[in-house]
Amino acid sequence: MKADYLYPEFEIIRNEALCTKCRLCEKECSNGVHAFLPEKGILIADSAKCVNCMRCVATCPVHAIKIVKSGADFTYNANWTSDVIREIFKQSATGGVLLSSMGNPKPLPVYWDKILINASQVTNPSIDPLREPMETKVFLGKKPSTVMRDEKGKMILNTPPSLELSLPVMFAAMSYGSISYNAHECLARAATELGTFYNTGEGGLHQNFYKYGSSTIVQVASGRFGVHKDYLEAGAAVEIKMGQGAKPGIGGHLPGSKIVDDVSKTRMIPIGSDAISPAPHHDIYSIEDLRQLVFSLKEATDYKKPVFVKVAAVHNIAAIASGIARSGADAIVIDGFRGGTGAAPTRIRDNVGIPVELALAAVDERLRQEGIRNDVSLIVSGSIRSSADVIKAIALGADACYIATAALVSLGCHLCRNCQSGKCNWGIATQRPELVARLDPDEGSERLVKLLTAWKREIKEFMGAMGINSIEALKGNRLMLRGIGLSETELKVLGIKHAGE
Amino acid sequence: MDLKEGQIRIPSGCAVSAVISRQGNAVNGEKIVKSMIPMHERSNGLGGGFAAYGIYPEYAEFYAFHMFFDSRQAKIDFETYIKEFFEIVKSEIIPTKKIRAIVNEPLIMRYFLAPMKSRLADAQLDEREFVARTVMRINCKIEGACVVSSGKNMGVFKAVGYPEDVGEFYSLSEYDAYLWTAHGRYPTNTPGWWGGAHPFGLLDYTVVHNGEISSYDANRRFIEMFGYKCTLQTDTEVITYIADFLLRRQKLTLEETALVIAAPFWSTIAKCDKEKKDKLTYLRYVFSSLLITGPFSIILGFDGGVMALNDRLKLRSMVTGEKKDLFFIASEEAAIRAMEPEAENIYSPDGGEPIIVKVEKEAQK
């Protein structure tokens, strides 16, 4: 139908005076935007195919290309936005469920940006992090409730299984399949070098990466892809994925087209077969069933590894977390509604779940009220963008954060949000060998190390300014936070005062 | 309306001092009051107080509750409540002297209490836990009543004013104790009432403290999981509860307690031999939320002894000294010299180095 034709969202502007017709842009674009017309000796662009990943912009040796929003848009309407109209056209033409990638892009409140951090003035001193010790090490795991001693009075060091992190930031679950082999290698190597952890996601662990096992968290999701005894034993911790912030209550679906040879081996399913993760774990229909899975995993790993449970931040998250804390889990991962994804139904991604800041504050407070905060560590994810977000999360009560989108951006992701196409020009969300090769694991892992090294420095700066020299003393230290422009209810949920109070 | 301490958090600077007789001999209150005079500049007249140990030998087996009441009604409410759980062995007004520098005093009483056996059995609690919970409940629930101290054979005397004046107000020269600790306060706000002055006490633990800690809310929110309620929002209060939790409930030694609240840096721990490293790591793992950061010098008094401790960066001053049987601790050497001009072995403890002095007969136990 004619109504469905829309002028492209982006336009390629080529500066003909600069263009040398080297045709690199043509080679670099997996979407086939650029084409050379030999008869005319010029390059043309099919803007309709452009996703604004900026690969051609970044690689053009003479910087002759820019991509702009086309500006051709529907009559302005704050209610019937152009996105809404485009989506109706798409669904009317196909009958399909809208599928999107990366985190929720809607202008919903980002509470991190409405929270301000304290600093010491006069009544106690700030500390210079460059010259005085500043500790960012954290442990994830249960804390024993009482100190036990043997008959001679010697303390029994009954530390439960735990992870030691050099800084409270880890790389979140992204499966091999949703991202590339090289992207996984970057994460694994960076985590190892940094003294932190990366997470396999639900796609199994590639044989070549077993050597990074001591820096690996292996995930067990409802599809149980690649899950077997050696896999469970390979990691430093096991994470049960119950839900994901981008699609709470929704299963996963990696299309058969992405189950190429190597991905098939890692997931242990045939090439080309869809990898469907059911919405729930079918052995968990109730909280006591979760306890069963937690303990069957502990049993399978001889009680040597901490078991995490990851859930999406939903309305009743405080009660859910309290149940998880009593299930035997060693850590709870809360993934907020701005969390990223390789593919999720658009409507779910943009409408289901709650912000991680509120979920974290509610969970931490509830677990303390019930006296069980020590039984679990809290890890938060779902759009942690900077060291400031990390500091605020810790002060609200988190033990550590997971980052994923930030890590991918460090690897070159330009957030064009077309992961589901499998044609990622940056070699990240793709399985095409020629595209994967664009992401150099040496360079990529080094960039990740640099990113988190910079964050660690900034975290120390924040801590020093607050007069805190160990991150332990920041955990749950909500007096260090103030809200700005927040309602009474928001402040109450966050458990912080308003600026000026 | 002015906010009372507890409704807002008030940072304070301070002066602290202490004297203990290792033989358990009587030290007159005049001595400790004298120590505070040279440190006058460290206080601003908005809080001063003393803790004294060994002052009620004739009632040594009873819990001595020092109480502030804002009103007659508060006293009635308190007594009605306490009679349900305790036998009141004796109650009396704590004698005070009218002096110009101390005004707006509440009704100040002391009670010697014995928990009722039947109530203890019902609660299925150990006696000290039972008393500690009673203190929490009174401070939270009974409007206008404040438990100033609640240990056996000891008591806290405090007020809004300079410490020297507080000493005179309570006529501390009338008391003999084997251990005295003292506090002069420099709050940034007016505390509004006397409960906010220091020392802060729970059971026989009392804390005087100098400095504003940066870990306050992390410590508070952790300790409140275990039945403590921080009603005053002061560092001293939370430190007292931490001490009670670690010493009484977790049964840590004083040294181990110091290793939790002023934990050695990871870099220091890394240099220890394996056994020590494992233990220090364990303590930091288990009690990570009880690490206290920011400046502090603490004097912790308890039944039979005293511990002094600086923060691990040593951001506050503290010196110790001794003469014969007596051991002195203070923010400034001058305070020690005011008590004993001939004091010897003047020493500044390192950051995180606990100085523990126990009465010898206690230490031999």
Added chain:
Amino acid sequence: MITINASTHDNASLCEMIKQAKDDVKISHCLGERFLGVGLKDRYIEIDGTPGNALGAYLNGGSVKVNGNAQDAVGDTMNAGTIVIYGNAGDAVGYAMRGGKIYIKGNAGYRAGIHIKAYKEKFPVIVIGGRCGSFLGEYQAGGLIIVLGLCKSEKNVTGNFPCTGMHGGRVLIRGDVSKITFPEQVSVGEATEEDMNTAMPYIKEFCSLFGYELSEVLGSAFTAVKPNSANPYKQMYVEN
């Protein structure tokens, strides 16, 4: 073989004793103890009584025999090995199993063989002697499920909604399926010779384990259920 009386140990120490035993283990007086044989690589465990949930989860090569009924999540995520149940099994038997065999003399509960998958030489098989509950072989991605319907029952041999989301493997059902409604993404028809050849070794083993005559079992016709597509949900989405 080592014999352990389950009633004299707590669950955790029972599991630990099984792990530590160098030999085969016979467990008597079993009453709800969970996680028995979890991750077992070799060796044989025989259980008298009623084992608890997650029996033989992550089983990796050993074999487990139950003289009685089993509860939920038998052989959860198992990779290899054999589980034989001389009775009924509860819900979600063989959930996400990738390899190995489960033989059940009696009935299975809901969601039997949910999300079982095959990979290379790994080919999971579940044989159910009686009937099973709804959602048999939901999301099945590989392997073989055989339901024999040998126990007398008023009910259909499978419950409702069998094979929903199936995108690999086979389900063979013995006897009348006329009252069973299958979803659109599978094709249902009389089992071919090839289907029966694949299934025969397992049917024979079932008969020898539980004392059935092969001729009796083969006396009724078998229906085969196969997926139409390895990508059943492809058309449901539009990139946005």
